[in-house]
Amino acid sequence: MDSHNIMFFILAALILFSSIACVLTKSILRAATYLFFALVGTAGIYFILGYTFLGAVQLMVYAGGVVVLYVFAILLTRGRKDQLSQNTKTKIFASALLSLAGLGIFVFAILKGNFATNPLAAPNEGILSMNDVGSSMLSTGDNGFLLPFEAVSVLLLACIVAALVIARKR
Amino acid sequence: MENQFIFTLLILLLPLASFLFLGLAGHKLSHKAAGLVGTICLGIVAVLSYYTAIRYFGSPRVDGAFQPVVPINISWLPLGKLSFDMGILLDPISVVMLIVISTVSLMVHIYSFGYMHGERGFQRYYAFLSLFTMSMLGLVVATNIFQMYLFWELVGVSSYLLIGFFYTLKPAIAASKKAFIVTRFADMFFLIGILIYGFYTKTFSFDFTDAENARNIAGAAFILPTALFLMFLGGAGKSAMFPLHIWLPDAMEGPTPVSALIHAATMVVAGVYQVARLFPLWIQYAPETLHVVAWIGAFTAFYAAAVACAQSDIKRVLAFSTISQIAFMMVALGVCTEATTGHGHEGSLGYMASMFHLFTHAMFKATLFLCAGCLIHAVHSNEMSMMGGMRKYMPVTHWTFLIACLAISGIPPFSGFFSKDEILSASFAYSPVMGWVMTGIAAMTAFYMFRLYYGIFWGTENKEHHSAHTPHEGGWVMTFPLIFLTIFTLVAGFIPFGKLVSADGQAYDFLAHFDWKLGATSCLIALVSIALATYIYKGEKQPVADRLQAAMPRLHKWAYKRFYLDEVYQYVTHQIIFKHISKPLAWFDRHIIDGFFNFLAWGTHELGFEIRGFQSGSIQKYAFIFLLGAIVLIFIMIL
Amino acid sequence: MIQINCLLILSAIMMFAGIFGFLTRRSTLAILLSIELMLNAADINFAVFNRFLFSGQNNDGFFFTLFSIAITAAESAIAIAIMINIYRHLKDLSADKLDKMKW
Numbered sequence: 001m002d003s004h005n006i007m008f009f010i011l012a013a014l015i016l017f018s019s020i021a022c023v024l025t026k027s028i029l030r031a032a033t034y035l036f037f038a039l040v041g042t043a044g045i046y047f048i049l050g051y052t053f054l055g056a057v058q059l060m061v062y063a064g065g066v067v068v069l070y071v072f073a074i075l076l077t078r079g080r081k082d083q084l085s086q087n088t089k090t091k092i093f094a095s096a097l098l099s100l101a102g103l104g105i106f107v108f109a110i111l112k113g114n115f116a117t118n119p120l121a122a123p124n125e126g127i128l129s130m131n132d133v134g135s136s137m138l139s140t141g142d143n144g145f146l147l148p149f150e151a152v153s154v155l156l157l158a159c160i161v162a163a164l165v166i167a168r169k170r
Numbered sequence: 171m172e173n174q175f176i177f178t179l180l181i182l183l184l185p186l187a188s189f190l191f192l193g194l195a196g197h198k199l200s201h202k203a204a205g206l207v208g209t210i211c212l213g214i215v216a217v218l219s220y221y222t223a224i225r226y227f228g229s230p231r232v233d234g235a236f237q238p239v240v241p242i243n244i245s246w247l248p249l250g251k252l253s254f255d256m257g258i259l260l261d262p263i264s265v266v267m268l269i270v271i272s273t274v275s276l277m278v279h280i281y282s283f284g285y286m287h288g289e290r291g292f293q294r295y296y297a298f299l300s301l302f303t304m305s306m307l308g309l310v311v312a313t314n315i316f317q318m319y320l321f322w323e324l325v326g327v328s329s330y331l332l333i334g335f336f337y338t339l340k341p342a343i344a345a346s347k348k349a350f351i352v353t354r355f356a357d358m359f360f361l362i363g364i365l366i367y368g369f370y371t372k373t374f375s376f377d378f379t380d381a382e383n384a385r386n387i388a389g390a391a392f393i394l395p396t397a398l399f400l401m402f403l404g405g406a407g408k409s410a411m412f413p414l415h416i417w418l419p420d421a422m423e424g425p426t427p428v429s430a431l432i433h434a435a436t437m438v439v440a441g442v443y444q445v446a447r448l449f450p451l452w453i454q455y456a457p458e459t460l461h462v463v464a465w466i467g468a469f470t471a472f473y474a475a476a477v478a479c480a481q482s483d484i485k486r487v488l489a490f491s492t493i494s495q496i497a498f499m500m501v502a503l504g505v506c507t508e509a510t511t512g513h514g515h516e517g518s519l520g521y522m523a524s525m526f527h528l529f530t531h532a533m534f535k536a537t538l539f540l541c542a543g544c545l546i547h548a549v550h551s552n553e554m555s556m557m558g559g560m561r562k563y564m565p566v567t568h569w570t571f572l573i574a575c576l577a578i579s580g581i582p583p584f585s586g587f588f589s590k591d592e593i594l595s596a597s598f599a600y601s602p603v604m605g606w607v608m609t610g611i612a613a614m615t616a617f618y619m620f621r622l623y624y625g626i627f628w629g630t631e632n633k634e635h636h637s638a639h640t641p642h643e644g645g646w647v648m649t650f651p652l653i654f655l656t657i658f659t660l661v662a663g664f665i666p667f668g669k670l671v672s673a674d675g676q677a678y679d680f681l682a683h684f685d686w687k688l689g690a691t692s693c694l695i696a697l698v699s700i701a702l703a704t705y706i707y708k709g710e711k712q713p714v715a716d717r718l719q720a721a722m723p724r725l726h727k728w729a730y731k732r733f734y735l736d737e738v739y740q741y742v743t744h745q746i747i748f749k750h751i752s753k754p755l756a757w758f759d760r761h762i763i764d765g766f767f768n769f770l771a772w773g774t775h776e777l778g779f780e781i782r783g784f785q786s787g788s789i790q791k792y793a794f795i796f797l798l799g800a801i802v803l804i805f806i807m808i809l
Numbered sequence: 810m811i812q813i814n815c816l817l818i819l820s821a822i823m824m825f826a827g828i829f830g831f832l833t834r835r836s837t838l839a840i841l842l843s844i845e846l847m848l849n850a851a852d853i854n855f856a857v858f859n860r861f862l863f864s865g866q867n868n869d870g871f872f873f874t875l876f877s878i879a880i881t882a883a884e885s886a887i888a889i890a891i892m893i894n895i896y897r898h899l900k901d902l903s904a905d906k907l908d909k910m911k912w
Contacts, residue, residue, distance in 0.1 A: 008811050012819050019823045019846055023830030028839050035842050038823065042849050045816070049860045054874055058852075061878050066845065066885045073889040074838055077896045095794065095832035099825040102801045106821040109808050110814055117861045120811040127860075128868060136868060145872050152879045159883035167890035788905050789840075790832050797828065 004120075008048055015041035032070050039063045049120070050127035174225065175241040178258050178311070181218050181268065184211045185304035189297050196293030208296035209279040212303060216272040226265050227670055234676045236262050238377070243313050251372045257313035259376060262671040263446055263525055267310035270532045273658070274435040275303045277536065277651035278427045284648035285427050285543050295335060295425070302328035306436050310443060314374035315364055315401075318444065322360070322408070325440060326353050329432050333424035345420035352417040356407020363400030366393060378450045387451065395456035398448060402463055405441025410493045411500065412470035416736055418493055422485040422552075426543030429485060434492050434539050435532035442499040442528055449521055449673065453506055464504020464600070468607055471497035475614040479621065480730040483552045484542050487622045488535070491578065494615060495531050499524040501608060502593040505600035506673070519599060521673040523592030530577070530585035530662050537574040537655040541567045544648055545626060548641035554622070559631030563641040568627050570652040575623045577659045579616035579696045582689075585662035591689050598688065609692055616696040620703035628708050816857045824850035837895075837902045841888050848881050 015038050022034035039062045046055035137149050188211035196204050226236065243257030279299060286295055305324035312318035327350075334346030368374055370390035373383045387394070405411075410418040421433050432438070445452065445463065452460045471494045478490035502524035544567045549556050561568040577586035590612060598605030643649055706718070728734065784795070823846055830843030852874045859870025896902055 005811060008815075012815070015819060016822055019826040022846060023826050023834070023843060028836055028842075031839055031842050035845060038846060039849060042853055045819075045853060046856060048811070049856055051856055051860065051871060051874075054856060054871060057875060057878055061882050062845075062849070066882055069885055069889055070838065070842060070845075073892060076893055077838065077902060092833050095829055098794065098797060098801065098832070099829040102797065102828065103821055103825040105801060105804055105808070106825070107818055109804070110817045110821065112808070115813050115861065117813050119813075120861070127864065128871060132868070133871075136872065143867060145876075148872070148876050152876055155880065156883050159886050163886045163890040166887070167893050787907075789907075790904055793828075794832055797832075 004048065007044070011041045011044040011048070014038075015045070028074055029071070032067060032074060035070070036063055036067045039067065053128065053130060053133050173241070175222065175239050175258075175260055177218060178222055178241055178260065181215050181222070181272075182258070182304060182308055182311070184215050185300040185307065187211070189300035189304060192293050192297035192300060196297055199293060201288070201292040204293035204296050205279075205283050208300050209276070209283070211300065212272070212276045212279045215303070215307070216276045219268040219272040222260065223265050223269050226260055227262075236670075240313055252368055252374065254316045254374065255314050256317050258311045259313040260311065263443070264310045266525060266529055266671055267443060268307065270529055271303065271306050271310065271436050274431055274532055274536045274655075275299070275306075277540070277655055278431040281430075281540055281543065281648055281651040282425070282427045284644045285547055286425060291335070295332075298328055298331045298335070299428075299431070302332060302432060302437075306440075309440060312376070314376055315367065315448075316374045318447070319357075319360060319364055322404075322440060322444075323357065325437050326350060326357065326408070329353075329421070329437055332428040332432060333421045335425055335428065336423070339423070341420075342423040345417075345423040349417040349421045352414055353407045356414050357404050359400045360404020360407075363397045363402075363404065366400065367397040370394075370397070376447060387455075391455050394451060395459045398452055398456050399459050399462070401448065402441075402445060402459075405444040406466070407441070408444075409438050409441025409496050409500065410470075411441065411466055411497065412473050413735065415470065415474065415493050416739055419486050419489045422483070422489050426485065426539060426546055429489075430536045430539030430543065433489065434535040438492060438496055439499065439528050439532065442496060442503065442524060445500065445503050446521065446525060449503065449506070452503075453673075457507060460504050460506065461600075462504075464501050464604065467497040467500030467504055468604060468611075469497075470494070471501065471611045472607070472614075475611050475618065478618040479614065482554045482730075484545065484554055484557070484622060484626060485539075485552050487618065488538055488542055491538075491615065491619065492535055494611065495527070495535065495578070498590070498593055498608070498611075499527050499531070501604070502527060502596050505596050505604060507600060519592065520596035522668050522671055523589060523596050525671045526592055526667045527586075527589035529667070530589045530659070533655050533658040533662055534574040534577040534584075534586055537570055537652060537659060538578070540648070540652055540655070541571040541574070544644050544652070545641075547644050547648070554625040557626045558629040559627070560641060561627040564643050566643055566649045566652060570656045571623060571627070573656050573659060575619045578619050579700060580612055580692055581696055581700075582693060583660075583663060585659050587689075587693065588663040589667075591685075591692060594692055595685050595688050609695060612692060613695045613699045616699035617703050620700045621707050624703060624707035813857060813861045816853065820850040820853040820857070823847075823853070835903045835905065837892055837904050837907065838889075840904060841885065841892070845881065845885070848877065852877050 018034040018037035018041065022031050022038060025031050025034060039058065043055045043058040043063065046052070046058055136143050137145050140146050188208050192199075192204055192208060199207070226239065229236070231237075238259060238261035241258050241260065243255050243259075245253050246256045247254035279296070282295065282299070286292055289295065302325065305321045305328055308321035309318055309325055312321060330346050330350040333349050334342050336342045364374070367390075370393045371383075371386045373386055375383055377383055378387065403414075407414045418433060418438065422429055424433075474490040474493035474497065478487050478494065481487045481490060502520040504520070506520040544564060545557060545560060546552055548560075548564060551557075573584060577584035580587045580590040582588075594605060594608055594612065597608045731737075784791075827843045827846030827850060830846065831840055834840045834843060855870040855874045855877070857870075859868065859873075863870065892902060895907065899906070
């Protein structure tokens with residue numbers, strides 16, 4: 001068991017704990033905080049996979065941007081406590097049962113699927129260099145993603161405008 | 171030749187335009203303006219009709235006969251070999267009918283100014299009159315039997331509208347419904363007849379001489395008696411032949427001018443006109459059936475005359491007299507025996523006689539009805555008992571009524587004598603029995619007409635009623651049509667009708683063939699009847715009449731009640747048809763058929779109500795159900 | 810040795826945690842947080858499959874995750890704008906109260 005694996009288990013424990021705590025906690029601000037940890041853990045997973053750029057983006061956009069946005073929104077709406085307990089017991093029970101059943105099926109499918117792959121080896125730095133990412137983003141052809149890149153930029157612009165229009169005071 | 175008569179299209183279009191105008195914009199006009207519009211349109215139509223007649227009968231004969239003219243004939247609904255056409259056909263009988271209709275209609279239009287003065291819905295009344303006139307004109311100039319049927323139904327509708335004109339009065343509504351339903355019932359047979367005819371002959375056209383049509387018709391000879399008789403049943407409905415006559419007496423609930431126009435002169439002769447129109451087929455392919463028609467006509471004539479002797483409502487008397495006279499025309503058509511006629515016209519004299527009687531009858535019966543209208547206008551009642559001694563108050567009405575009575579009784583030199591005499595000689599030519607039967611009925615006609623005449627103008631005066639409200643003439647708009655039509659009645663007998671209209675188109679001078687013996691006999695019998703009526707009914711007191719009534723109470727009551735035929739109908743329709751056929755059908759319809767659909771609707775509604783809960787608007791419930799479905803699907807797929 | 814199964818199960822747990830939150834939370838903002846969890850779980854799967862199955866062949870999964878993150882950011886911005894707007898009007902963000910648009 002090398003450091004690689006230890007790291008993975010730590011991250012996995014973090015993600016599991018934060019995810020579950022995120023949906024179980026009573027305070028919505030705390031839920032946002034747990035979400036933040038889950039996202040950070042995910043970024044760590046990306047690092048382990050060798051996708052360092054993706055991990056960085058995850059940290060910056062998700063953990064840094066989106067969560068902060070949520071926190072602002074929660075505070076703006078006077079972040080009332082999310083009264084999880086006010087839901088009927090049957091509803092919570094049914095939801096939990098359904099989720100567990102779904103999870104069971106997923107796990108069953110994953111184990112039964114039996115992907116014949118090599119286990120993840122030591123972290124390999126150059127699996128996808130920044131150069132490759134940049135040239136892929138701005139090229140066309142087999143490994144080019146220029147069109148989605150441009151589409152996303154238009155989408156982001158549209159979102160900025162839309163968010164302003166929707167949220168502005170009348 | 172054809173194009174010279176294209177203006178006849180106006181004869182149809184003008185009343186239609188007047189109807190549309192008055193119907194749509196009439197309520198914005200004053201009574202006077204609306205009446206004037208209708209009357210002027212009709213005036214133009216009348217002038218055009220006369221002009222058409224002069225032009226048509228002035229045109230040269232071909233082979234001694236006037237040729238039919240078709241100024242316009244458009245294919246309206248082509249259906250394979252069959253084609254429903256719309257057009258105008260001018261031949262002697264349609265031209266004569268044009269004159270009859272436009273004259274009477276114009277007179278009624280003028281007369282209504284006085285009679286309907288101040289009535290609510292005056293404009294509507296004129297709109298309906300225009301509609302009726304248009305339909306009737308369309309009927310007579312139809313180029314084919316389908317067009318005829320179309321206008322035939324339109325005539326029925328406008329008759330319904332006019333009978334029910336006083337739609338706030340219960341009897342008027344009942345009468346209009348009765349008239350419509352009875353005639354519709356008969357029209358069903360007409361339609362079936364038309365369909366059979368069209369199916370076998372592949373043509374609807376009245377052009378029987380066309381080589382192809384003639385061949386097709388000859389090929390369908392076996393079915394023609396059936397088809398023609400079915401069509402006759404339709405005509406019997408419109409022309410009030412026994413036993414489909416029951417609507418006509420009730421139709422008298424309509425305004426009196428309407429009765430004069432529709433239920434005396436024009437619509438009720440549609441059946442006669444129809445038989446005359448198809449006469450070439452009848453005489454060639456179904457002479458035996460034609461004689462059945464004659465006997466139906468004879469019985470109707472007798473029955474109606476008998477009932478007329480006992481009625482006390484003057485319009486009812488006139489209605490039954492109309493039924494009787496129309497039956498005379500049917501008889502005249504029915505006694506024809508030969509297709510080809512020489513100059514003797516032995517076999518098909520009845521055709522000419524029928525048309526002639528139609529013409530004269532329209533004039534004098536319209537006069538009678540308009541006179542009755544004047545009387546009703548004056549005393550505000552239909553009952554004879556409210557009248558009596560009216561000759562002092564209403565001289566014009568008195569004289570015109572008298573002349574019309576003489577005409578219908580068959581006294582020379584009035585027009586009725588000539589036409590009735592033709593019918594009688596045609597009947598005698600067919601069989602002496604028929605001849606004597608018809609002579610007897612003619613005598614009854616004279617009797618009941620003069621009973622009516624004396625009852626109104628002589629007899630016991632209802633002084634109480636008259637002193638409260640002195641009867642008077644209705645002004646020139648009401649007397650002018652009377653005088654005008656009376657003049658027609660006076661001179662119409664001398665029109666050389668046989669030269670214009672006859673079965674084969676050849677000129678026929680009936681005066682040259684006049685049977686003086688027969689004429690004298692019928693005249694004598696009529697005079698005897700009149701004398702009898704004078705003896706019984708002229709005096710202030712009527713001891714003979716009372717004694718007769720007392721002697722035969724049952725007969726009088728039966729005749730007064732029209733031999734309970736209406737009750738029989740009532741029984742058959744209500745007790746048998748409604749109770750045992752319609753009611754179970756209605757029950758079936760209401761409970762089984764409607765029930766089924768109601769159940770479907772109810773089920774859908776309930777189901778919708780049940781599943782409405784799914785549409786809670788709660789996103790989480792949607793998600794829950796969606797997820798449940800997804801998991802189940804995945805579960806199924808991986809298993 | 811990190812097997813692919815470990816990562817997939819991890820993301821599945823994250824996913825169903827999100828689903829559970831989605832189904833039980835009352836505040837719409839909390840529901841949005843749960844949606845973020847689910848999206849994140851999906852992103853992990855993209856990256857994992859790309860890394861384990863197609864490493865060296867193509868980078869579609871990688872870029873899918875990248876664009877997904879961008880779109881998530883955009884979606885949150887819009888969603889939060891809507892929430893704030895709703896809050897302004899109704900002073901309440903409970904999902905079970907926001908059912909005026911049903912039927």
